[in-house]
Amino acid sequence: MIVKVNNLTEQILLDEIIKFCVEEREISRECIQPKAKFIDDLGIDSLDILEMVVILEHKYNIRINENLAREVSTVQEAIDLIMKSIAK
Protein backbone atom coordinates (compact mmCIF):
# COMPACT_ATOMS: atom_id res chain seq x y z
CA MET A 1 0.00 0.00 0.00
CA ILE A 2 1.40 3.42 -0.95
CA VAL A 3 0.78 6.18 1.62
CA LYS A 4 0.74 9.91 0.83
CA VAL A 5 3.96 11.68 1.78
CA ASN A 6 2.18 14.83 3.08
CA ASN A 7 1.31 13.11 6.32
CA LEU A 8 4.76 11.75 7.02
CA THR A 9 6.08 13.01 10.35
CA GLU A 10 9.17 12.27 12.41
CA GLN A 11 7.04 10.22 14.79
CA ILE A 12 5.66 8.09 11.96
CA LEU A 13 9.19 7.48 10.70
CA LEU A 14 10.37 6.53 14.18
CA ASP A 15 7.48 4.07 14.40
CA GLU A 16 8.46 2.65 11.00
CA ILE A 17 12.05 2.17 12.12
CA ILE A 18 10.87 0.54 15.36
CA LYS A 19 8.59 -1.75 13.35
CA PHE A 20 11.43 -2.78 11.06
CA CYS A 21 13.87 -3.41 13.90
CA VAL A 22 11.34 -5.39 15.94
CA GLU A 23 9.91 -7.44 13.08
CA GLU A 24 12.99 -8.03 10.95
CA ARG A 25 15.73 -8.18 13.59
CA GLU A 26 13.80 -9.01 16.76
CA ILE A 27 15.22 -6.06 18.65
CA SER A 28 13.53 -4.97 21.84
CA ARG A 29 11.25 -1.98 21.22
CA GLU A 30 12.65 -0.15 24.28
CA CYS A 31 16.14 -0.08 22.78
CA ILE A 32 15.07 1.84 19.70
CA GLN A 33 15.46 5.46 20.73
CA PRO A 34 16.34 8.40 18.45
CA LYS A 35 19.86 8.54 19.87
CA ALA A 36 20.45 4.80 19.46
CA LYS A 37 23.33 3.87 17.17
CA PHE A 38 22.37 1.36 14.50
CA ILE A 39 25.55 -0.72 14.58
CA ASP A 40 26.75 -0.37 18.17
CA ASP A 41 23.43 -0.28 20.03
CA LEU A 42 21.03 -2.16 17.78
CA GLY A 43 23.25 -4.47 15.74
CA ILE A 44 21.72 -3.09 12.54
CA ASP A 45 24.21 -2.92 9.67
CA SER A 46 24.23 -1.02 6.39
CA LEU A 47 22.46 -3.88 4.58
CA ASP A 48 19.58 -3.66 7.04
CA ILE A 49 19.45 0.11 6.62
CA LEU A 50 19.27 -0.19 2.82
CA GLU A 51 16.58 -2.83 3.14
CA MET A 52 14.58 -0.48 5.36
CA VAL A 53 15.13 2.40 2.93
CA VAL A 54 13.65 0.42 0.02
CA ILE A 55 10.64 -0.64 2.11
CA LEU A 56 9.96 2.99 3.10
CA GLU A 57 10.46 4.19 -0.48
CA HIS A 58 7.88 1.73 -1.66
CA LYS A 59 5.39 2.45 1.11
CA TYR A 60 5.58 6.23 0.92
CA ASN A 61 6.46 6.61 -2.76
CA ILE A 62 9.61 8.56 -1.97
CA ARG A 63 13.23 8.30 -3.05
CA ILE A 64 16.12 8.22 -0.57
CA ASN A 65 19.74 8.40 -1.70
CA GLU A 66 21.20 5.00 -0.86
CA ASN A 67 24.74 6.36 -0.61
CA LEU A 68 23.65 8.88 2.05
CA ALA A 69 21.63 6.15 3.76
CA ARG A 70 24.79 4.05 4.14
CA GLU A 71 26.34 6.92 6.11
CA VAL A 72 23.69 7.33 8.81
CA SER A 73 24.75 6.12 12.22
CA THR A 74 21.79 6.85 14.52
CA VAL A 75 18.02 6.46 14.32
CA GLN A 76 17.61 10.26 14.40
CA GLU A 77 20.05 10.67 11.51
CA ALA A 78 17.97 8.23 9.47
CA ILE A 79 14.81 10.17 10.27
CA ASP A 80 16.52 13.46 9.33
CA LEU A 81 17.72 12.03 6.02
CA ILE A 82 14.26 10.80 5.08
CA MET A 83 12.63 14.12 6.06
CA LYS A 84 15.19 15.94 3.91
CA SER A 85 14.53 13.56 1.01
CA ILE A 86 10.82 14.36 1.21
CA ALA A 87 11.45 18.09 1.30
CA LYS A 88 13.37 17.99 -2.01
Next chain:
Amino acid sequence: MANDIFEKVFSFPRWDDIRSAQADGSMPYYRLVESPASPITRMESKDKLMFGSNNYLGLTTDKRVMDASAEALKQYGPALTGARLQNGTIPLHLELEYEIASWLGKESALVYTTGYQANLGCISAICGQGDTIIVDSANHASIMDGAHLSQARVLPFRHGRMDKLEQLIENLLPSSTPIMIVVDGTFSMEGTISDIAAVSELSASYGCRLLVDDAHGIGVLGENGAGVVEVFDATKHTDLIMGTFSKSLASCGGFIAGSEEVIEFLRYSSRPFLFTVSSVPVATGAALAAVKICKSKEGKKLFRKVKENASYLHCALKNAGLPVIDHSKYMIKEREETITTPIISIEIGSEADTVEFWKNLYEMGLYVNAAVYPAVPPKRSLLRASVMASHEKEHLDRAIDIFNSAWSKLSKNIQNHKEIDDSKS
Protein backbone atom coordinates in the same frame (compact mmCIF):
# COMPACT_ATOMS: atom_id res chain seq x y z
CA MET B 1 49.27 26.24 -1.49
CA ALA B 2 46.90 23.37 -2.19
CA ASN B 3 46.42 20.65 0.39
CA ASP B 4 48.62 17.67 -0.40
CA ILE B 5 46.58 15.01 -2.22
CA PHE B 6 49.10 12.43 -1.03
CA GLU B 7 47.97 13.05 2.57
CA LYS B 8 45.76 9.93 2.39
CA VAL B 9 48.89 7.96 1.48
CA PHE B 10 50.82 9.26 4.48
CA SER B 11 47.91 8.65 6.85
CA PHE B 12 46.90 5.24 5.43
CA PRO B 13 45.50 3.47 8.54
CA ARG B 14 47.05 0.07 7.72
CA TRP B 15 50.70 1.22 7.59
CA ASP B 16 51.46 0.03 11.14
CA ASP B 17 50.03 -3.45 10.53
CA ILE B 18 51.78 -3.80 7.17
CA ARG B 19 55.19 -2.69 8.44
CA SER B 20 54.97 -4.82 11.55
CA ALA B 21 54.01 -7.92 9.48
CA GLN B 22 56.84 -7.21 7.03
CA ALA B 23 59.30 -6.88 9.90
CA ASP B 24 58.38 -10.14 11.65
CA GLY B 25 57.91 -12.19 8.46
CA SER B 26 54.18 -12.76 8.93
CA MET B 27 53.09 -10.81 5.86
CA PRO B 28 50.91 -13.25 3.89
CA TYR B 29 50.91 -11.14 0.72
CA TYR B 30 53.37 -10.51 -2.13
CA ARG B 31 55.41 -13.65 -1.37
CA LEU B 32 57.71 -14.51 -4.26
CA VAL B 33 56.88 -17.48 -6.48
CA GLU B 34 59.83 -18.96 -8.36
CA SER B 35 58.34 -21.82 -10.38
CA PRO B 36 55.08 -22.71 -12.19
CA ALA B 37 51.95 -23.16 -10.06
CA SER B 38 52.06 -26.91 -9.49
CA PRO B 39 51.42 -29.09 -6.39
CA ILE B 40 54.97 -28.36 -5.21
CA THR B 41 55.88 -24.78 -5.97
CA ARG B 42 59.18 -23.04 -5.33
CA MET B 43 58.65 -19.97 -3.18
CA GLU B 44 61.40 -17.84 -1.69
CA SER B 45 64.05 -20.54 -2.24
CA LYS B 46 61.99 -23.31 -0.62
CA ASP B 47 59.59 -25.95 -1.92
CA LYS B 48 56.06 -25.36 -0.69
CA LEU B 49 52.94 -27.45 -0.97
CA MET B 50 50.75 -25.23 -3.14
CA PHE B 51 47.22 -25.03 -1.76
CA GLY B 52 46.66 -21.39 -2.58
CA SER B 53 46.34 -21.21 -6.36
CA ASN B 54 43.28 -21.09 -8.60
CA ASN B 55 44.89 -23.61 -10.94
CA TYR B 56 42.05 -26.03 -10.18
CA LEU B 57 42.64 -28.44 -13.05
CA GLY B 58 46.42 -28.22 -12.87
CA LEU B 59 46.59 -27.16 -16.50
CA THR B 60 49.24 -24.46 -16.08
CA THR B 61 51.89 -27.18 -16.47
CA ASP B 62 50.04 -29.23 -19.10
CA LYS B 63 52.27 -29.73 -22.14
CA ARG B 64 49.44 -29.13 -24.62
CA VAL B 65 48.57 -25.81 -22.98
CA MET B 66 52.20 -24.73 -22.84
CA ASP B 67 52.81 -25.77 -26.46
CA ALA B 68 49.72 -23.88 -27.65
CA SER B 69 50.94 -20.82 -25.79
CA ALA B 70 54.42 -21.11 -27.31
CA GLU B 71 52.96 -21.61 -30.80
CA ALA B 72 50.83 -18.48 -30.40
CA LEU B 73 53.93 -16.53 -29.38
CA LYS B 74 55.79 -17.83 -32.43
CA GLN B 75 52.97 -17.03 -34.82
CA TYR B 76 51.75 -13.65 -33.50
CA GLY B 77 54.59 -12.33 -31.35
CA PRO B 78 54.56 -11.21 -27.72
CA ALA B 79 51.90 -8.50 -28.09
CA LEU B 80 49.39 -7.10 -30.55
CA THR B 81 49.86 -3.49 -29.42
CA GLY B 82 46.30 -2.52 -30.14
CA ALA B 83 42.70 -2.82 -28.94
CA ARG B 84 40.46 -5.56 -30.29
CA LEU B 85 38.58 -2.85 -32.21
CA GLN B 86 41.68 -1.89 -34.16
CA ASN B 87 44.64 -4.17 -34.82
CA GLY B 88 44.16 -6.43 -31.79
CA THR B 89 41.95 -9.27 -33.04
CA ILE B 90 43.59 -12.50 -34.20
CA PRO B 91 41.91 -15.76 -35.25
CA LEU B 92 42.68 -17.23 -31.81
CA HIS B 93 40.38 -14.66 -30.13
CA LEU B 94 37.49 -15.57 -32.44
CA GLU B 95 38.05 -19.29 -32.04
CA LEU B 96 38.19 -18.92 -28.27
CA GLU B 97 34.94 -16.93 -28.27
CA TYR B 98 33.24 -19.56 -30.41
CA GLU B 99 34.43 -22.42 -28.16
CA ILE B 100 33.30 -20.66 -24.97
CA ALA B 101 29.84 -19.83 -26.33
CA SER B 102 29.21 -23.40 -27.47
CA TRP B 103 30.56 -24.81 -24.17
CA LEU B 104 28.25 -22.65 -22.04
CA GLY B 105 25.24 -23.01 -24.32
CA LYS B 106 25.13 -19.36 -25.34
CA GLU B 107 24.95 -17.76 -28.79
CA SER B 108 28.07 -15.69 -28.50
CA ALA B 109 30.94 -14.62 -26.26
CA LEU B 110 33.38 -11.74 -25.94
CA VAL B 111 36.94 -12.14 -24.66
CA TYR B 112 38.33 -9.39 -22.41
CA THR B 113 41.97 -8.88 -21.45
CA THR B 114 41.26 -9.60 -17.77
CA GLY B 115 38.39 -11.02 -15.78
CA TYR B 116 38.10 -7.80 -13.79
CA GLN B 117 37.54 -5.89 -17.02
CA ALA B 118 34.88 -8.36 -18.16
CA ASN B 119 32.67 -7.48 -15.18
CA LEU B 120 33.59 -3.82 -15.29
CA GLY B 121 32.98 -3.60 -19.05
CA CYS B 122 29.77 -5.58 -19.19
CA ILE B 123 27.99 -4.02 -16.22
CA SER B 124 29.01 -0.44 -17.01
CA ALA B 125 27.93 -0.78 -20.66
CA ILE B 126 24.55 -2.37 -20.00
CA CYS B 127 23.48 -0.40 -16.92
CA GLY B 128 23.28 3.34 -16.47
CA GLN B 129 21.52 6.17 -14.66
CA GLY B 130 17.91 5.28 -13.85
CA ASP B 131 18.66 1.54 -13.78
CA THR B 132 19.00 -0.57 -10.66
CA ILE B 133 21.59 -3.26 -10.07
CA ILE B 134 20.81 -5.76 -7.31
CA VAL B 135 23.87 -7.55 -6.00
CA ASP B 136 24.61 -10.25 -3.43
CA SER B 137 26.46 -8.52 -0.58
CA ALA B 138 29.38 -10.99 -0.89
CA ASN B 139 29.96 -10.45 -4.62
CA HIS B 140 33.44 -9.95 -6.03
CA ALA B 141 34.90 -6.43 -6.04
CA SER B 142 34.90 -6.25 -9.86
CA ILE B 143 31.09 -6.51 -9.86
CA MET B 144 30.79 -3.74 -7.32
CA ASP B 145 33.27 -1.54 -9.22
CA GLY B 146 31.44 -2.14 -12.52
CA ALA B 147 28.13 -1.35 -10.87
CA HIS B 148 29.42 1.92 -9.42
CA LEU B 149 31.07 2.88 -12.72
CA SER B 150 27.72 2.44 -14.46
CA GLN B 151 26.11 5.17 -12.30
CA ALA B 152 23.07 2.94 -11.81
CA ARG B 153 21.55 2.55 -8.37
CA VAL B 154 23.25 -0.32 -6.55
CA LEU B 155 21.28 -2.22 -3.92
CA PRO B 156 22.74 -5.23 -2.11
CA PHE B 157 20.76 -8.06 -0.56
CA ARG B 158 22.10 -10.09 2.34
CA HIS B 159 24.42 -12.84 1.14
CA GLY B 160 22.52 -15.83 -0.21
CA ARG B 161 19.11 -14.73 1.12
CA MET B 162 16.59 -15.34 -1.65
CA ASP B 163 13.74 -13.99 0.49
CA LYS B 164 15.59 -10.67 0.77
CA LEU B 165 16.24 -10.62 -2.99
CA GLU B 166 12.56 -11.14 -3.75
CA GLN B 167 11.48 -8.55 -1.17
CA LEU B 168 13.86 -6.03 -2.73
CA ILE B 169 12.54 -6.64 -6.25
CA GLU B 170 8.93 -6.40 -5.09
CA ASN B 171 9.58 -3.09 -3.36
CA LEU B 172 11.30 -1.72 -6.46
CA LEU B 173 8.78 -2.85 -9.05
CA PRO B 174 6.34 0.07 -8.93
CA SER B 175 9.19 2.45 -9.80
CA SER B 176 9.56 0.94 -13.31
CA THR B 177 13.34 0.99 -13.04
CA PRO B 178 14.98 -1.67 -15.25
CA ILE B 179 16.70 -4.20 -12.99
CA MET B 180 19.85 -6.26 -13.47
CA ILE B 181 20.64 -8.92 -10.87
CA VAL B 182 24.33 -9.79 -10.55
CA VAL B 183 25.56 -12.66 -8.39
CA ASP B 184 28.72 -14.66 -7.98
CA GLY B 185 28.07 -18.23 -9.04
CA THR B 186 30.84 -19.57 -6.83
CA PHE B 187 32.02 -17.42 -3.92
CA SER B 188 35.78 -17.36 -4.08
CA MET B 189 36.47 -16.77 -0.40
CA GLU B 190 34.17 -19.32 1.22
CA GLY B 191 33.77 -21.89 -1.57
CA THR B 192 29.98 -21.85 -1.45
CA ILE B 193 27.68 -21.30 -4.42
CA SER B 194 24.60 -19.22 -5.20
CA ASP B 195 21.21 -20.84 -5.56
CA ILE B 196 21.09 -20.07 -9.27
CA ALA B 197 17.83 -22.03 -9.71
CA ALA B 198 16.10 -19.60 -7.34
CA VAL B 199 17.87 -16.46 -8.59
CA SER B 200 17.17 -17.21 -12.26
CA GLU B 201 13.55 -18.04 -11.54
CA LEU B 202 13.05 -14.79 -9.61
CA SER B 203 14.85 -12.84 -12.31
CA ALA B 204 12.70 -14.27 -15.10
CA SER B 205 9.42 -14.03 -13.21
CA TYR B 206 9.91 -10.33 -12.39
CA GLY B 207 11.30 -9.35 -15.80
CA CYS B 208 14.82 -8.62 -14.55
CA ARG B 209 18.04 -9.57 -16.33
CA LEU B 210 20.61 -11.83 -14.71
CA LEU B 211 24.41 -11.86 -14.89
CA VAL B 212 26.22 -14.72 -13.14
CA ASP B 213 29.94 -14.33 -12.44
CA ASP B 214 31.19 -17.90 -12.30
CA ALA B 215 34.92 -17.28 -12.44
CA HIS B 216 35.54 -20.06 -9.88
CA GLY B 217 32.90 -22.53 -11.06
CA ILE B 218 33.52 -22.72 -14.80
CA GLY B 219 35.93 -25.53 -15.56
CA VAL B 220 35.00 -27.37 -12.37
CA LEU B 221 31.27 -27.59 -11.66
CA GLY B 222 28.63 -29.37 -13.70
CA GLU B 223 28.94 -32.53 -15.74
CA ASN B 224 30.49 -30.60 -18.61
CA GLY B 225 32.35 -28.12 -16.43
CA ALA B 226 30.13 -25.28 -17.57
CA GLY B 227 29.72 -24.04 -13.98
CA VAL B 228 26.89 -23.41 -11.55
CA VAL B 229 24.47 -22.43 -14.31
CA GLU B 230 24.85 -25.95 -15.69
CA VAL B 231 24.53 -27.48 -12.21
CA PHE B 232 21.11 -25.85 -11.81
CA ASP B 233 20.11 -26.31 -15.46
CA ALA B 234 19.48 -22.55 -15.58
CA THR B 235 21.10 -21.54 -18.88
CA LYS B 236 17.82 -20.35 -20.39
CA HIS B 237 17.07 -17.80 -17.68
CA THR B 238 20.66 -16.70 -17.08
CA ASP B 239 21.06 -13.89 -19.58
CA LEU B 240 24.80 -13.44 -19.21
CA ILE B 241 27.60 -15.61 -17.85
CA MET B 242 30.95 -14.14 -16.90
CA GLY B 243 34.07 -16.22 -16.47
CA THR B 244 37.84 -15.93 -16.40
CA PHE B 245 40.78 -17.79 -17.88
CA SER B 246 42.88 -17.25 -14.78
CA LYS B 247 41.53 -20.14 -12.73
CA SER B 248 40.77 -23.56 -14.25
CA LEU B 249 41.71 -22.34 -17.71
CA ALA B 250 45.40 -21.78 -16.91
CA SER B 251 45.80 -18.37 -18.48
CA CYS B 252 44.81 -14.74 -18.04
CA GLY B 253 41.71 -12.91 -19.29
CA GLY B 254 37.94 -12.98 -18.96
CA PHE B 255 34.77 -13.27 -20.98
CA ILE B 256 31.07 -12.57 -21.15
CA ALA B 257 28.77 -15.09 -22.84
CA GLY B 258 25.19 -14.29 -23.86
CA SER B 259 22.91 -13.57 -26.77
CA GLU B 260 24.44 -12.49 -30.08
CA GLU B 261 22.74 -9.09 -29.84
CA VAL B 262 24.02 -8.25 -26.34
CA ILE B 263 27.55 -9.44 -27.14
CA GLU B 264 27.61 -7.39 -30.34
CA PHE B 265 26.43 -4.38 -28.31
CA LEU B 266 29.30 -4.88 -25.85
CA ARG B 267 31.75 -5.13 -28.75
CA TYR B 268 30.91 -1.53 -29.67
CA SER B 269 29.90 -0.02 -26.31
CA SER B 270 31.99 -1.52 -23.54
CA ARG B 271 34.64 1.07 -22.73
CA PRO B 272 36.90 -1.23 -20.68
CA PHE B 273 36.90 -3.48 -23.76
CA LEU B 274 37.34 -0.75 -26.37
CA PHE B 275 40.10 1.18 -24.65
CA THR B 276 42.38 -1.69 -23.64
CA VAL B 277 45.00 -3.63 -25.53
CA SER B 278 43.71 -7.07 -26.50
CA SER B 279 44.80 -10.15 -24.57
CA VAL B 280 48.29 -11.24 -25.59
CA PRO B 281 48.62 -14.23 -27.96
CA VAL B 282 50.36 -16.45 -25.37
CA ALA B 283 47.39 -16.02 -23.01
CA THR B 284 44.79 -16.52 -25.73
CA GLY B 285 46.52 -19.63 -27.09
CA ALA B 286 46.81 -21.17 -23.63
CA ALA B 287 43.16 -20.44 -22.77
CA LEU B 288 41.97 -21.94 -26.04
CA ALA B 289 43.93 -25.15 -25.44
CA ALA B 290 42.59 -25.36 -21.88
CA VAL B 291 38.97 -24.86 -23.03
CA LYS B 292 39.42 -27.65 -25.58
CA ILE B 293 40.70 -29.99 -22.86
CA CYS B 294 37.70 -29.12 -20.68
CA LYS B 295 35.34 -29.90 -23.55
CA SER B 296 37.01 -33.24 -24.27
CA LYS B 297 36.41 -36.52 -22.42
CA GLU B 298 39.50 -35.78 -20.34
CA GLY B 299 37.80 -32.70 -18.96
CA LYS B 300 35.20 -34.80 -17.14
CA LYS B 301 37.97 -36.82 -15.47
CA LEU B 302 39.69 -33.64 -14.30
CA PHE B 303 36.45 -32.17 -12.94
CA ARG B 304 35.86 -35.39 -11.02
CA LYS B 305 39.42 -35.54 -9.65
CA VAL B 306 39.46 -31.96 -8.36
CA LYS B 307 36.18 -32.52 -6.56
CA GLU B 308 37.42 -35.80 -5.04
CA ASN B 309 40.50 -33.99 -3.77
CA ALA B 310 38.37 -31.18 -2.35
CA SER B 311 36.05 -33.60 -0.53
CA TYR B 312 39.02 -35.49 0.92
CA LEU B 313 40.66 -32.36 2.30
CA HIS B 314 37.36 -30.86 3.49
CA CYS B 315 36.38 -34.03 5.41
CA ALA B 316 39.82 -34.47 6.96
CA LEU B 317 40.01 -30.89 8.23
CA LYS B 318 36.46 -30.92 9.48
CA ASN B 319 36.96 -34.22 11.31
CA ALA B 320 40.08 -32.80 12.92
CA GLY B 321 37.97 -30.02 14.40
CA LEU B 322 39.04 -27.09 12.24
CA PRO B 323 36.28 -24.51 11.66
CA VAL B 324 35.80 -25.38 8.00
CA ILE B 325 33.00 -23.67 6.07
CA ASP B 326 30.60 -26.29 4.72
CA HIS B 327 29.99 -26.50 1.01
CA SER B 328 26.47 -25.62 -0.17
CA LYS B 329 23.67 -28.18 -0.26
CA TYR B 330 20.86 -27.78 -2.77
CA MET B 331 18.11 -29.84 -4.28
CA ILE B 332 19.34 -30.89 -7.71
CA LYS B 333 16.92 -32.94 -9.79
CA GLU B 334 14.78 -33.62 -6.68
CA ARG B 335 17.77 -34.88 -4.68
CA GLU B 336 19.73 -33.00 -2.02
CA GLU B 337 23.30 -32.68 -3.18
CA THR B 338 26.44 -31.12 -1.72
CA ILE B 339 28.06 -28.95 -4.37
CA THR B 340 31.76 -29.46 -3.76
CA THR B 341 34.00 -26.67 -4.98
CA PRO B 342 37.82 -26.72 -4.97
CA ILE B 343 37.84 -24.08 -2.23
CA ILE B 344 38.08 -25.14 1.42
CA SER B 345 37.92 -22.21 3.80
CA ILE B 346 38.70 -22.15 7.49
CA GLU B 347 37.02 -19.29 9.28
CA ILE B 348 39.22 -18.06 12.12
CA GLY B 349 37.58 -14.70 12.84
CA SER B 350 40.39 -12.67 14.36
CA GLU B 351 42.79 -11.11 11.85
CA ALA B 352 45.78 -11.59 14.16
CA ASP B 353 45.02 -15.30 14.70
CA THR B 354 44.50 -15.79 10.97
CA VAL B 355 47.86 -14.22 10.13
CA GLU B 356 49.57 -16.26 12.85
CA PHE B 357 47.98 -19.47 11.53
CA TRP B 358 49.04 -18.55 7.99
CA LYS B 359 52.62 -17.90 9.10
CA ASN B 360 52.87 -21.23 10.92
CA LEU B 361 51.56 -23.11 7.89
CA TYR B 362 53.95 -21.28 5.57
CA GLU B 363 56.95 -21.98 7.78
CA MET B 364 55.98 -25.66 7.87
CA GLY B 365 55.95 -25.73 4.06
CA LEU B 366 52.30 -25.15 3.16
CA TYR B 367 51.06 -22.13 1.20
CA VAL B 368 47.39 -21.11 1.44
CA ASN B 369 45.64 -17.75 1.04
CA ALA B 370 44.89 -15.47 3.98
CA ALA B 371 41.75 -13.36 3.59
CA VAL B 372 41.18 -10.42 5.91
CA TYR B 373 38.92 -7.37 5.72
CA PRO B 374 37.99 -5.95 3.15
CA ALA B 375 38.22 -9.25 1.20
CA VAL B 376 35.86 -10.68 3.85
CA PRO B 377 33.58 -8.91 6.37
CA PRO B 378 35.22 -7.47 9.52
CA LYS B 379 36.02 -10.11 12.19
CA ARG B 380 35.41 -12.89 9.66
CA SER B 381 39.03 -13.46 8.60
CA LEU B 382 39.73 -16.84 7.08
CA LEU B 383 42.32 -19.04 5.47
CA ARG B 384 41.42 -20.26 2.03
CA ALA B 385 42.89 -23.52 0.76
CA SER B 386 42.26 -24.66 -2.80
CA VAL B 387 42.99 -27.99 -4.39
CA MET B 388 44.09 -28.97 -7.89
CA ALA B 389 43.27 -32.07 -9.92
CA SER B 390 47.02 -32.63 -10.04
CA HIS B 391 47.36 -32.98 -6.25
CA GLU B 392 48.14 -36.57 -5.34
CA LYS B 393 47.01 -38.23 -2.11
CA GLU B 394 50.49 -37.78 -0.70
CA HIS B 395 50.25 -33.97 -1.18
CA LEU B 396 46.84 -33.90 0.47
CA ASP B 397 47.97 -36.01 3.43
CA ARG B 398 51.04 -33.87 4.01
CA ALA B 399 48.91 -30.73 3.88
CA ILE B 400 46.43 -32.25 6.38
CA ASP B 401 49.27 -33.11 8.79
CA ILE B 402 50.60 -29.55 8.60
CA PHE B 403 47.12 -28.09 9.08
CA ASN B 404 46.55 -30.26 12.16
CA SER B 405 49.88 -29.41 13.69
CA ALA B 406 49.47 -25.64 13.13
CA TRP B 407 45.88 -25.75 14.34
CA SER B 408 46.91 -27.45 17.56
CA LYS B 409 49.49 -24.71 18.15
CA LEU B 410 47.03 -21.92 17.36
CA SER B 411 44.29 -23.40 19.56
CA LYS B 412 46.66 -23.41 22.53
CA ASN B 413 47.64 -19.79 21.88
CA ILE B 414 44.01 -18.73 21.57
CA GLN B 415 43.25 -20.49 24.87
CA ASN B 416 46.22 -18.75 26.54
CA HIS B 417 45.11 -15.34 25.24
CA LYS B 418 41.61 -16.01 26.54
CA GLU B 419 42.89 -16.96 29.98
CA ILE B 420 45.01 -13.80 30.16
CA ASP B 421 42.02 -11.68 29.09
CA ASP B 422 39.78 -13.39 31.64
CA SER B 423 42.28 -12.83 34.46
CA LYS B 424 42.53 -9.12 33.57
CA SER B 425 38.75 -8.70 33.70
